Amino acid sequence: MTPSRWRCFSRRRPVNSSEVKICEPSDSNAAVPARFTITSISAPELAPAPDLYRAAKAGDLQAIAGLLLQPGCNIDQRCEGETALLVAAAEGHAGAVALLLDAGADATLANECADSTTCAGWFAILSAAQSENSAETVALLLARRPDDLHARTHLGNTAIHVAAFNGRLSATKLLVARGADVHAHAQDGYTPLDNARHRLVDCPCKTAERLAEWGAVIAFLERVEPMDADERRIFAQRSWELTVASALQEAAEAGRVAELGRRLACYERDVDARDHDGTTALHSAALGGHTEAVCLLLGAGAGVDVRSNLEETPLHMAAREGLLDVAGVLLERGADATARTKFGASAADLARRHQRREWHALASRLDEVARG
Secondary structure, three states, rough: OOOOOOOOOOOOOOOOOEEEEEEOOOOOOOOOOOOOOOEEOOOOOOOHHHHHHHHHHHHHHHHHHHHHOOOOOOOOOOOOOOOOHHHHHOOOHHHHHHHHHHHOOOOOOOOOOOOOOOOOOHHEEEEEEEEHHHHHHHHHHHHHHHHHHOOOHHHHHHHHHHHHHHHOOOHHHHHHOOOOOOOOOOOOOOOOOHHHHHHHHHHOOOOOOHHHHHHHHHHHHHHHOOOOOOHHHHHHHHHHHHHHHHHHHHHHHHOHHHHHHHHHHHHHHOOOOOOOOOOOHHHHHHHOHHHHHHHHHHHHOOOOOOOOOOOOOOHHHHHHHOHHHHHHHHHHOOOOOOOOOOOOOOHHHHHOOOOHHHHHHHOOOOOOOOHH
């Protein structure tokens, strides 16, 4: 028996929206996970529920916000068997999922598609697991509803079955890291690994890129299946951490605060995720001199003295580059001015190696703090 046939969701164009303002997570001092807040709307008319469904399917935050503020809007009303939350999750629109959840969408509602062999009975996390942006959306849903990790459809499929079937490697790693059962059998008898193997053979879209994705999922599941539960979670967590570190550091390095805030809303549990060098997003933000990003990460719970493989803290990196403002923020948040790198250098030592006057001023301040 082959695995259940799961629907591929198509994208639609965004619906038109009125003058709606959404406050994105750009406040560097705000606590995270960031939340989207609707602040105003100029459209007085009541829109039918299908409009909210279409806006959620398109990931149009402005339209969603406007529709939610209209009198009588039923956030959980279904269209084609799905709520707005379900279709936003299926399309991988993490921002739309966050906005709908914050507005009170019911994540316990399952899909009511008429075709029982497709996606009927899917919860939001299962819908999210099949999407192109599955890792970010699944992480967001798990942060809000960790028990959904083990949710099953009426056919016995779990989120990891769906992720493996669709070749979503990052989401598969995340689910295993959180404790998903890699040996779980659906009603057809298939495990997640069986699903990935079947799909590799049966895939109707056999591009080299897609085949490589399924191959990577198969290789990962083959690696972790023989492990005991604790070893499996540790292995998957480290692999998942590398994915998160890359996503957060990309935004932090460029100082893209709004983007960083949105990603932190999904990856709040992994704010100190390390790359191969042991550096985190806070290291990257400090090195780039992005004070707002530094504040945002610290507000999200990033460790102020987190160390790289060379025992460098974010303060070491700010001092080495002579970034007085960033160093000041880190010191205010309790950074250890006495910490030394693997080679015995303090932050003051790194600042003092340069000839520029402001760097020596920074070194003097660091020495003063270190002396207490």
